[in-house]
């Protein structure tokens with residue numbers, strides 16, 4: 070059934086793994102993970118994060134890669150190819166959406182009402198293909214703000230190189246950072262430079278562009294990271310930072326934490342919008358998908374973990390406060406580096422690290438959009454990257470000038486406010502929030518599609534190619550040391566990696582995502598067992614505790 074047209078693919082399996090790991094490893098790992106971990110109980114949060122990654126991230130990652138390789142298409146093409154002619158589940162969603170829309174209209178919320186009804190009707194017409202469309206749209210949305218933040222790292226690399234990051238205190242650094250990101254000229258210039266880099270790479274295609282760049286940048290990333298860790302750990306007093314980062318404080322673990330971990334896992338692994346479908350579509354049939362997924366997830370987690378190890382010891386050794394929340398990277402660290410011998414050089418390396426990580430992620434986001442226009446609309450790669458890189462740049466400009474407020478783009482604010490009745494803090498935050506929703510929804514729909522519509526059986530048939538062990542080795546027998554026992558080779562033994570995966574994809578992942586999703590949109594506010602007085606009592610002995618409660622609330626607003 071597979072009539073593949075000639076399509077470019079990865080040159081090697083390692084190339085794919087590095088590129089996909091490059092997509093996963095980004096600002097999410099080096100910037101968000103360390104400070105979120107610091108706020109949510111250190112080692113205990115790391116444990117929960119690892120569980121989320123293993124139980125939800127890995128299965129969904131495998132779904133995406135299998136979908137991609139099976140269809141050899143971008144997300145829209147992939148879903149279009151596997152879209153059933155009629156699907157009760159899709160009709161259910163369509164009806165639900167339309168109903169919500171009518172309800173919203175009834176409540177005179179014209180923007181929401183119209184939007185929901187439109188989506189409802191589109192679901193009836195296109196069914197699952199819409200999930201792919203949402204992925205491409207999410208590519209636009211995410212890259213528009215991601216590129217702005219990545220642009221700041223370009224600015225900071227430049228500043229470090231020219232010795233402009235010599236801040237005595239965090240407050241000075243904070244002020245300078247604020248002035249930098251709210252200066253429209255600088256913000257847009259840096260954002261432009263980052264988009265130009267992404268376009269230049271994606272333009273050159275899979276092997277000559279993305280794979281080549283990843284093969285150079287990923288080892289570079291590891292080297293810089295290791296250098297920073299060695300430097301941090303050898304400073305006198307570094308162990309206090311290690312303790313802060315890694316000693317589990319179970320008092321800070323709340324249900325809220327678990328949901329934060331789920332969200333972070335999705336964003337950090339690049340799941341939920343078809344980035345891995347797209348990268349998977351260039352993978353050869355001989356490649357072992359299960360092992361690849363394990364490697365990608367493993368590298369992603371490793372880098373997140375190492376980033377914390379590079380940051381906290383240095384912060385503590387130099388006597389700074391680690392409770393900066395999202396300001397840690399751009400505000401606290403420059404001041405920390407300034408007080409080290411050869412500080413400017415270390416600052417330069419750190420921001421280069423952030424830039425490298427962000428670049429390979431930005432590339433993957435642009436590739437999703439590009440692949441759609443190349444596969445489905447038969448555009449040339451060059452034209453697609455230039456045109457849509459340009460569009461994303463334009464959308465990003467709105468983000469760049471509205472990091473803190475809407476002052477520069479009042480008409481946009483007004484238009485959105487009339488349609489949707491009230492807007493968020495800034496366009497930047499609006500895009501970010503939209504991305505959160507789309508990823509959670511996308512991840513849920515991808516798991517449901519593979520589990521219930523395309524079917525685990527067909528997915529396993531795809532994954533099995535290049536990985537015999539996935540469906541044919543009985544885990545009980547392996548675990549019991551009876552792998553080669555003849556009595557254990559009958560079909561009676563059905564506990565395999567494949568069956569385990571199937572259960573996760575059909576039940577565990579969707580349920581977990583729905584819970585996280587309801588929390589994201591605020592319909593389900595899980596409260597932790599921590600009563601207020603307990604939190605106060607922790608403050609005395611734990612520097613972590615006081616920040617945590619308020620930081621959790623603020624985080625969604627200033628995390629990016």
Ligand code: TRP
Pocket residue numbers: 092093094095096097098211335336337338339340341342344430431433434508
């Ligand atoms: N995973 C990247 C990070 O950690 C960001 C990213 C790249 C992404 N591509 C994505 C997130 C696709 C969601 C979907 O920074």
